[in-house]
Amino acid sequence: MVALVVLAALATASVTMGSKPLSAHTVGEALFRFDPSDTEHLVIRSLRLPRTVVGLLAGAALGLAGAVMQGIARNALADPGVLGVNSGAALFVVAGINFFGVTSLSGYVWFGMAGAAVAAAVVYAVGSMGASGATPLKLVLAGTATTAVLTSATQAVLLLNVSAFDQFRFWQVGSLAGRDEAVAWQGAPFVLAGAVLALSLGRSLNLLALGDDTARALGQHVVRVRLAAALAVVLLCGTATAMAGPIGFVGLAVPHVARMLTGADHRWLLPYSMVLAPVLVLLADLVGRLVIRPTEVQVGIVTAAIGAPVLIAMVRSRKGAAL
Amino acid sequence: MTVRTRSVRGAVRRRRARPVVVVLALAVLLTAVTLLAVGDFVVPLSEVIGAISGEAEWKSRLFVLDIRLPRVLTGLLAGLGFGMSGAIFQSLVRNPLASPDVIGITSGAGAAAATCIVALGLGGMAVSAGALAGALVTAVAIYLLSWRGGLSGRRLVLVGIGATALLSSLVSYLMTSAAVWDAQQVLIWLTGSLSGRTWTHATTLACCLVPLVLAAAVLARPLNVLCLGDDLARGLGLRVERSRLALLLTGVALAATATAAAGPVAFVALVSAPVARRLVRDGGPALAASALVGALVTLVSDFVAQHAFTPVELPVGVVTGVVGGPYLLVLLVTANRAGTSASRRGSRLLR
DSSP, X not given: OHHHHHHHHHHHHHHHOSSSOOOHHHHHHXXXXXXXXXXXXXXXXXXXXXXXXXXXXXXXXXXXXXXXXXXXXXXXXXXXXXXXXXXXHHHHHHHHHHHHOOOSHHHHHHHHHHHHHHHHHHHHHHHHOSTTOSOHHHHHHHHHXXXXXXXXXXXXXXXXXXXXXXXHXXXXXXXXXXXXXXXXXXXXXHHHHHHHHHHTTHHHHHHHTTOHHHHHHTTOOHHHHHHXXXXXXXXXXXXXXXXXXXXXXXXXXXXXXXXXHHOSOHHHHHHHHHHHHHHXXXXXXXXXXXXXXXXXXXXHHHHHHHHHHHHHHHHXXXXXXXX | OOOOOSSXXXXXXXXXXXXXXXXXXXXXXXXXXXXHHOSSSXXXXXXXXXXXXXXXXXXHHIIIXXXXXXXXXXHHHXXXXXXXXXXXXXXXXXXXXXXXTTTTHHHHHHHHHHIIIIISOXXXXXXXXXXXXXXXXXXXXXXXXXXXXXXOHHHHHHHHHHHHHHHHHHHHHHHHHSOHHXXXXXXXXXXXXXXXXXXXXXXXXXXXXXXXXXXXXXXXXXXXXXXXXXXXXXXXXXXXXXXXXXXXXXXXXXXXXXXXXXXXXXXXXXXXXXXXXXXXXSSSOOHHHHHHHHXXXXXXXXXXHHHTTTTOOOOHHHHHHHHHXXXXXXXXXXXXXXXXXXXXXXXXXXX
């Protein structure tokens, strides 16, 4: 509940604050009595509102995806970045820019999703080969290896094409700037589908946490749960990455914070992650907008700058010992 | 460089490790000579030998001695450093993920280098010096942050991942605020590249690496004993904490030096030791074999990066990433029984 209130407050702040502060009254007017000739209204409707909505959607998607991944991999280190999903999305976006001349965000969405799906499939396939199936460590190793391969391929393309690199370096840091309403509308259904699927997995993930054999004995279809989770992760990560670029660290850090609040029960952990993650994203976006006005620091840079010390502090804390 | 342990397994190890090391050394030498001979201007093998002994015509001498040899030496030495450093870390922390490129040491070097290129407008050796300092400072910070009444491998990896995220966000910020030309330079440096390396690079690197390699040779035996577990090592009369600190310092210095010379060449540190351990198959850290595998991987990748995509020349790190990744995947898939028990140990660390 508290988290929801904080989130609502932040969303309001995200709309009212910026390089030009506006009053809450103006915001209300812009929403309900829109006047196209008023610049302040225009700023709100065409810049800040879409930006906030995209932040909400992308944040929720990344937080949920991270929580699901950590549940499936039974591994505190799992997140879209570590398991290679982001690097798959990035490579496909670069390929889209380079070989198909894609320049619009709506074009990135499809490439991002395809890349996320391919990377997730490869990592899972490799991680579950061999004797003992998909052990947590093998998944992380497979993710690390796949990330390295895909990142190298991405770098190769970027080094061969300066203009693609120029476009990509701004997409790569993750940003909510210049996202219009269309992006939010295009992404929303995918995020919604992924979220519904992910939230329905709470109980199954609790059982999986007991180990595959125990879960099977209690009547879980382990493989089916993993596939559903993978689908949810691809939907969420691919869309979030395409909407806002690869915002690092949200999927890794937020579930840990949520776990400190809720304990290990996924039925609570998943919704909490979904609410806490946009808090982090919007906060980071606000900080980035206010720190060096009138220019801004991209949100992905700020999330890492805020999230990394938090993660390190948690690893050092007594609670962290149980991660 | 063999390890003398007084045990039956030690005897087996010596029999098994020596031929592997000799074969690897020959392979490294062969690759190096090939690299000296091949290129836009092909020098026959006899001329290569002649050029090194100073008896060939001036053109061969120019290409072999002045252009190709420093590059080959830099790659070879950096590869040795990466391989050995990875082996030390992975054995010491007992975690296959604990290589200097995963726990953030090389990203410290990268962030420092990017700062030098973009913010300070430096180039060449100054960037290398900055990278060296960045790696060392990062390593100390990570060590202090993950120390809590002892060092756990899992905590080290987690803290390292946090540090990496922080540093790479700094690099991203520099990239977006730089001119595209500078940003491209940063990208090439961050990928790991051997182009334009001169004798200055090669000799400086050699001066730094030789004492470190000797230190690692001296520390190989304590490392072997440490692999048996702390209690047993103490029982065998080893000063555990002191040996561990010395090994950590050596491993960090090796990785930092190699990164300063060639950039953080993707994956060499992570992949060399597992490959070497599978070749030697004695359960030990296989330092010498890991170092040679590192050198071999770096040289072969540089050969491919230079000549496979003509007219374009790619940085060596692109190739090590694209080639090294699948190799690690293959290793994962075909993990033998020793490997599975090791990975089970690792998964306990990571859970």
